[in-house]
Amino acid sequence: MLSIHAYKRQEPLQWSSGLILLGAVALSLGASALLLKLHGKPALGGISILFSGAFGSLWAIEDCLIKAIPIFLCSLGVAIAFRLQIWNIGAEGQFALGAIGATWAALSFPEMAWYGLLPLMAVAAFLLGGLWGLIPALLKLHMRANEIIVTLMMNYIAILLLDYLVYGRWKDPLSFGFPMTPEFSPAAIVGKIGTTNLNWGLVVCLVTALMIWVFFRYTRLGFEFQAAGENVRASRYAGLPYRRLVCLAMLLSGAFAGWAGFLEASATINRLQPSIMVGYGYTAIVVAWLARLNPLTIGLASFLLAALRVGVENLQLDLQVPAAFGGIMEGMILLTVLAGGFFMEYGLRLRRSP
Amino acid sequence: MTADTPLISLEGISKAFGAVRANQDISLAFRAGRIKSLLGENGAGKSTLMSILAGRLQPDQGHILVDGQHQVFRSTQDAIGAGIGMVYQHFMLVEAMTVTENIFLGYPGPLVIDPSRMENQVAELAAQVSLNIDPRARVADLSMGEKQRVEILKLLFRQNRILIFDEPTAVLTPQESEQLFEALRQLAAQGKAIVFISHKLDEVMALSDEIAVLHKGAVVADMDADQIHSKAELAQLMVGREVILQVERDHLEARQRVLNIAGLGDDALKDIDLELRQGEILGLVGVAGNGQKPLVETICGLKRPGRGTVRLMGQDWGSFFQRRRWDGNLAYIPEDRQGLATCRNLSLTDNLLLTTRRGFTVGPWLRHRQAEAKMEELAAQFNINPPNPSLAARQLSGGNLQKMVIAREFFRRPRLIVAEQPTQGLDIAATEEVWRLLLKARDRAGILLVTGDLAEALALSDRLAVMFDGRIVDTFAAEDSEKIGRIGLMMAGSSP
Numbered sequence: 001m002l003s004i005h006a007y008k009r010q011e012p013l014q015w016s017s018g019l020i021l022l023g024a025v026a027l028s029l030g031a032s033a034l035l036l037k038l039h040g041k042p043a044l045g046g047i048s049i050l051f052s053g054a055f056g057s058l059w060a061i062e063d064c065l066i067k068a069i070p071i072f073l074c075s076l077g078v079a080i081a082f083r084l085q086i087w088n089i090g091a092e093g094q095f096a097l098g099a100i101g102a103t104w105a106a107l108s109f110p111e112m113a114w115y116g117l118l119p120l121m122a123v124a125a126f127l128l129g130g131l132w133g134l135i136p137a138l139l140k141l142h143m144r145a146n147e148i149i150v151t152l153m154m155n156y157i158a159i160l161l162l163d164y165l166v167y168g169r170w171k172d173p174l175s176f177g178f179p180m181t182p183e184f185s186p187a188a189i190v191g192k193i194g195t196t197n198l199n200w201g202l203v204v205c206l207v208t209a210l211m212i213w214v215f216f217r218y219t220r221l222g223f224e225f226q227a228a229g230e231n232v233r234a235s236r237y238a239g240l241p242y243r244r245l246v247c248l249a250m251l252l253s254g255a256f257a258g259w260a261g262f263l264e265a266s267a268t269i270n271r272l273q274p275s276i277m278v279g280y281g282y283t284a285i286v287v288a289w290l291a292r293l294n295p296l297t298i299g300l301a302s303f304l305l306a307a308l309r310v311g312v313e314n315l316q317l318d319l320q321v322p323a324a325f326g327g328i329m330e331g332m333i334l335l336t337v338l339a340g341g342f343f344m345e346y347g348l349r350l351r352r353s354p
Numbered sequence: 355m356t357a358d359t360p361l362i363s364l365e366g367i368s369k370a371f372g373a374v375r376a377n378q379d380i381s382l383a384f385r386a387g388r389i390k391s392l393l394g395e396n397g398a399g400k401s402t403l404m405s406i407l408a409g410r411l412q413p414d415q416g417h418i419l420v421d422g423q424h425q426v427f428r429s430t431q432d433a434i435g436a437g438i439g440m441v442y443q444h445f446m447l448v449e450a451m452t453v454t455e456n457i458f459l460g461y462p463g464p465l466v467i468d469p470s471r472m473e474n475q476v477a478e479l480a481a482q483v484s485l486n487i488d489p490r491a492r493v494a495d496l497s498m499g500e501k502q503r504v505e506i507l508k509l510l511f512r513q514n515r516i517l518i519f520d521e522p523t524a525v526l527t528p529q530e531s532e533q534l535f536e537a538l539r540q541l542a543a544q545g546k547a548i549v550f551i552s553h554k555l556d557e558v559m560a561l562s563d564e565i566a567v568l569h570k571g572a573v574v575a576d577m578d579a580d581q582i583h584s585k586a587e588l589a590q591l592m593v594g595r596e597v598i599l600q601v602e603r604d605h606l607e608a609r610q611r612v613l614n615i616a617g618l619g620d621d622a623l624k625d626i627d628l629e630l631r632q633g634e635i636l637g638l639v640g641v642a643g644n645g646q647k648p649l650v651e652t653i654c655g656l657k658r659p660g661r662g663t664v665r666l667m668g669q670d671w672g673s674f675f676q677r678r679r680w681d682g683n684l685a686y687i688p689e690d691r692q693g694l695a696t697c698r699n700l701s702l703t704d705n706l707l708l709t710t711r712r713g714f715t716v717g718p719w720l721r722h723r724q725a726e727a728k729m730e731e732l733a734a735q736f737n738i739n740p741p742n743p744s745l746a747a748r749q750l751s752g753g754n755l756q757k758m759v760i761a762r763e764f765f766r767r768p769r770l771i772v773a774e775q776p777t778q779g780l781d782i783a784a785t786e787e788v789w790r791l792l793l794k795a796r797d798r799a800g801i802l803l804v805t806g807d808l809a810e811a812l813a814l815s816d817r818l819a820v821m822f823d824g825r826i827v828d829t830f831a832a833e834d835s836e837k838i839g840r841i842g843l844m845m846a847g848s849s850p
Contacts, residue, residue, distance in 0.1 A: 220711055220720040227708055230697040236656060237686070237694050238708045239678055 006346045017344055021290070024340035028332040035328070041319045053314025054307035060314075062197045066268065067306035068299075070095065070260035072205045074284030075302055076212055077133075077256030079293040083216070084229040084249045090136065090151025091257040092281025093158030094129040098258025099265040100162055101128035103181060103272040106188035106265075107170060114187035121188060121262055129258015130251040132158060137250035141243050147250075159277055166272055180273035190267040201263035205299070208256065212295040225249065257281060279327070283309075286334045305330065359422045360385045361515055361547045362407070362438065367416035369402055372751055374779055376402040377413070378572045384516055389538060389548040391558040391579075393592055394568035395642060395806040397778040400551050403568070404518060408440050409433030439514030441505045443521050449494040456493055457508050479507060483544070485537055499530030506537065517541065518549040523557060535561050553592070553642055555585045555846055567591040585846035589641060593808035593845070603793055603814065606633040612667055612770040612800040613653065620660030622648040624825040630800040632769060635792065637815030637832075638804045640845050645824035646774075646804050653802070654686040654772055666770060680712035685768035685799075687759055689775040691752070695759045698748035702738075703729045705747050706762050713766075728765070736761040737787065753784035760791055771801045777810060789814060808841065820844040 033043040054064055074091040081088035101124035109117055132154060139145040163179070172182040190199050216222040228235035228245050235242050260280065265272050283305050290305075291297035312326035360383035369377040377399045384390055394400050405411040407418070409427035417424055420436045427433045447456050454469070454476045476489040485503045493501060502522060509517055519538075523531040538561065542548050552558055558565060565582060567575040575591050582588060613630040623645050630636050640646060651657035652664060655675040664671040666684060678684075688694045696705045703726045707714060714721045714728075726743045733741035736757045738750075747755060756776065763771070773792060777785040792801060792814060805811050811818060812832065819829040820841055827844045830837040 218720060218722070219718045220715045221718065223704070223707060223711060223720050227697055227700065227704065230699055231693070233694050234697050234708065237654075237688065239655070239675075 003351055005349050005351045007349055009345060009347050020340045020343050021337065024336035025333060028329065028336040031332055031336075032325075032329050035325075036319075036321070039321065041321065046315060046319055046321075049315050049318050050308075050311035053318075054311035059197075060310060063310050064303060064307040065198055065202060067309055068302040069199075069201045069205055069267075070264045070280040071283050071287055071306055072299055072302040073208065073260035073263070074257045074281050075287040075291070075298045076205075076209055076295055077253040077260075078284050079288040079291070079295065079298060080212070080225075080256075081133075081249050081253040082288055082293055083225055084245060085232075086137070086140075086246060086249055086253075087148045088133065088136070088151050088250060088253050089148060089285055090133065090154050090254070090281070091260075091284045092277070092279065093151070093155035094132045094254035094257035095261040095264075095281045096155075096158040096162045096277060097132040097254070098125035098129035098261030099272055099276055100158075100165060100261070101125040101258060102262035102265050103165075103170065103184075106184045107181060110185040110188070112187060117185075117187045118190065118266075121266065122259065125258040125262035126255040127258075129261065130255035133250040133252075133254020133257070134247060137247045141246060155281070159274075162272070162277070163274055166274060170272065172271075178273075181271045183271050184266060188266060189270055190263060199263070199267035201267050204259070204263065208259075209295045209299055216295070221248075257284070283330060286330055286337075289334065290337055305333075308333075358385075360419075361421065362436070363419045364403075364407075365417045365419065367403070367406060367413045367418075369406060369411060369413050374752070375571050377406070378570075380416070380568075380571075380573050382566055382573065382576060384547040384549060386515070386545045386547050387542050388563045389542050389550055389561055390564040390566065391550045391552060391562040392566050392568060393553060393555075393558050393588060395553060395592055397775070397806075398568040398592075399571040400568055401520070402571075404440065404520060404551065407433065407438060407518065409438075434512070434514075437513065437515035438518065439509030439512065439516065440518045440520065441502065441509065441522060443524055445501050445505055447493045447501060447504060449492075451493060452489070453487055453491050453493060453496075453504050453507075454489045456504055457511050461512070476507065476511075479510060483507075483510065483537060483540055497530070498525040499527065499533065502526070502530075502534065503537075506541075510541075514546075516547045516549065518551070520551050521553075522550070523552065523554065531557070555588050555641065558588070559585060569594045584843075586842040589845045590842035592641070593639070593806060593842075606796060606816075609633050610769075613802065614665040615653075615662070617662035618649075618652065618659055618664060619662055620648070622824050623652075623660070624823070626662070626826055628819065628826065628829075630770065630802055632798065632800045633796060634816040635796055635801040635803055635814050636829075637811030637818045638802060638821060639806070639808055639811045639818060639841065640821035642806050644821045644845075646821055648824075649821075650686075650688075650772055650774055650802075650804055654684065654688075680710055681766045681768075683766065683768055684770045684772070685709075685763035685766050687756075687763055687771065687773040687776055689778065689804075691755050691759050692748075696747040696755065699746055701744050701746055702733070702750075702758060703743045705758065706732070706743075706765075709762060710766060732761040732765060733758075736791070753780045756780060756788065757784070760788065764791065764795055767798070768795075769799050771795060771799045772804070773801060774804045775806060776803070777805075777807070785810075812838070822847050 029047060033047050036046040037043040054060055074095055077094070078088055078091050102121040105117065105121040105124045109120065136147045136150040136154065139150055140147045166179045166181055170181045172180055190201055192199050193202070216226060224240050225245060227238065228240050228242055232242065264276055269276055287298055287301045287305050291301040308329060309326055312329065315321055315325065316323060363383040365381050367377055367380040368375070380403060392400055402411065406413050409430040409432050418427060419425065425436060448459065451459070454473045457476055458472055473489040480487050485507060487500060487503050487507070493504065496504070506517070522534060526534060538548050538550070550558070550561060559579070562579045565577060565579050566573055567588065569592060574594070609632040611629060611631050613628065615626055615628040618626040626649060638646060648657060652659050659671055666674045692698060697708065703722065706729045707720065707725050711720060714725045729743035730741065732738070733743065738754050738757050738761065750758060776792065777788050780788065792803070795801065803811065803814055815832050817829060817831055820827045822845060828837065
């Protein structure tokens with residue numbers, strides 16, 4: 001009788017870890033095709049519609065890039081907290097608070113010039129998002145509250161707060177009762193790059209990612225983050241300010257998600273309304289894991305998951321599959337990638353059992 | 355098989371990890387109805403031996419005999435088949451399940467199960483050995499003592515004949531320990547062979563029928579308990595006296611005071627007074643678990659002092675650790691080099707930076723390249739093998755990792771060094787190197803050497819302090835041969 005045994009790898013995998021990732025994504029695509037088949041839809045045709053919808057035209061690729069912006073920023077934030085092994089799954093709520101902060105600035109100072117207003121909106125989004133991230137950190141440090149539960153619960157509070165504002169205080173009197181704020185003044189809208197549909201938020205993302213990469217690679221504080229995330233006991237031994245690091249990580253984590261909310265409200269929707277919440281904060285978690293927390297890889301992974309969203313929208317139109325299909329695929333990708341993580345640590349070996 | 359044949363016996367078992375000989379030619383017999391204690395310091399080879407018995411490791415040499423027959427344990431399954439069961443320090447229970455479910459877990463049985471019948475079976479078994487437990491209770495709701503009873507019942511249910519307990523009282527209250535001993539005696543009376551692993555002398559003396567002492571991987575004594583007259587004798591055997599290595603040590607003039615502890619006390623420490631000067635090594639000896647760990651943690655800033663004062667380099671504990679400079683200060687070489695002193699997945703350079711990062715900082719930037727060059731230099735100077743700064747810490751052997759930690763801590767040019775079991779698990783050559791390094795560091799630093807190895811303390815120390823039950827029993831000069839002769843007694847608790 002042959003049987004399969006797992007053994008722990010002594011050396012970490014090099015290039016073949018990329019193969020494992022590709023295999024995981026392929027497996028989840030295969031499962032999705034099967035799901036389409038069970039639904040009575042063409043399986044391979046569906047997958048090809050998915051791809052052509054996302055990459056088939058310049059317009060589609062632009063759409064992918066635009067959707068990648070909020071995912072990218074949220075994911076950068078999430079990855080900072082994950083580096084310290086703080087499980088922040090509250091990017092969604094921090095995103096909402098950022099949008100609220102930016103909207104507050106835009107509605108309060110409609111007359112201000114763009115070079116004053118946009119930075120003010122960015123600062124407001126940074127602070128509110130960061131504060132929303134800092135609360136769970138303080139609760140964790142002082143009351144040992146589990147940050148997973150707290151950040152998750154605070155997402156619901158944040159969304160309700162956003163609803164309260166757009167249904168109430170900030171509601172546009174001219175909106176015929178729809179829950180939305182008035183449109184932002186032109187000075188409060190992040191503009192488009194040249195003649196493309198892309199907005200300058202994309203540049204913000206790339207610069208932020210580069211800064212985070214430099215921060216982790218070349219600064220002392222970045223090193224302290226990495227060491228503390230690696231081994232909490234060793235960080236105490238080495239006199240690292242662990243508590244301060246946790247606070248800073250959650251502050252930055254929330255702040256970047258807040259920026260995503262700012263850009264989405266300003267550049268994409270031009271106002272605040274409930275439909276701004278489409279789950280980018282949760283997708284960001286998938287992205288962070290796919291990219292193994294590397295800020296530059298996160299850019300690529302955000303683009304791919306944004307492409308999945310765009311592709312599924314296309315699939316929805318062409319094949320009448322339910323909207324939830326996109327969520328299912330995203331979930332399957334995360335599951336297969338996490339399961340693939342097993343093969344990064346372990347190898348398999350066939351053995352003849354006695 | 356005669357009535358006298360041991361259930362299990364070990365013949366000439368040896369096991370080496372690289373150059374470290376964890377077990378050397380060990381022969382022991384475990385008989386039905388007897389409680390046998392295995393006594394030894396951390397690193398004496400107890401856990402290696404137990405892993406061999408449990409089938410997790412295969413010996414390099416020697417045999418295991420079950421009921422007088424040769425048998426090879428290729429896996430844990432083979433050991434279980436031979437009737438060997440272990441109760442580990444960390445319980446292997448499913449917290450969310452009931453006592454009964456835990457006991458039946460993994461036990462082959464019919465497809466359809468009958469919970470109430472199972473519970474009755476467990477209750478019956480528990481009554482037979484008078485281990486009081488509610489079969490329906492959830493494991494998460496049980497005390498440590500009760501959880502341990504579940505572990506024992508698990509083994510009994512599988513008809514194990516040899517029960518091995520690894521430091522079973524470490525997690526128990528005194529009353530629970532008493533109850534455990536009662537249960538162990540009863541189990542022995544029912545014909546089980548009990549193996550009791552511990553470094554607590556009192557318990558071993560109170561419980562055992564036979565006592566075997568391990569020291570540096572070898573059995574140094576194996577006898578009936580009534581042949582042993584005092585705890586001091588056991589303590590002496592445990593820490594050993596033979597000096598394998600000789601290092602040159604000349605007398606230095608003790609200078610500035612770097613550590614001063616007065617009246618330090620908390621739940622584990624009692625009224626500690628200690629003083630250390632530059633130019634001397636103070637050997638702190640005692641059986642492990644008598645307060646050395648909390649004392650070291652307090653000195654090194656991991657634990658806030660309770661009563662009394664702790665002053666380092668003339669500064670108060672609080673202000674010292676608030677300001678802490680990276681160099682010219684305190685260096686701590688902990689016993690746990692993998693879990694505490696290093697990050698296993700980070701490179702050697704990053705591990706160098708762990709405590710010296712302030713020395714490589716310019717503004718917000720960290721000068722990695724400079725640190726890497728320094729690490730290369732240290733690797734050459736301290737004989738760290740392989741001398742590759744980009745290797746991860748986990749890729750180094752124990753001895754080389756220890757040299758890496760020492761190199762890093764010495765590079766900080768400390769004036770106070772706390773070295774905890776610095777040569778544990780190292781081979782002779784590495785031990786000698788570490789000793790020389792410590793003696794050299796004495797030129798500019800005061801060294802607190804915490805060790806369970808008396809030979810090491812005697813070879814290196816200028817003064818010795820003996821710890822027992824959270825207090826320092828006595829402090830004396832290393833030349834005081836009369837006091838040195840009484841160290842064993844002091845470690846067992848008698849006054850100086």
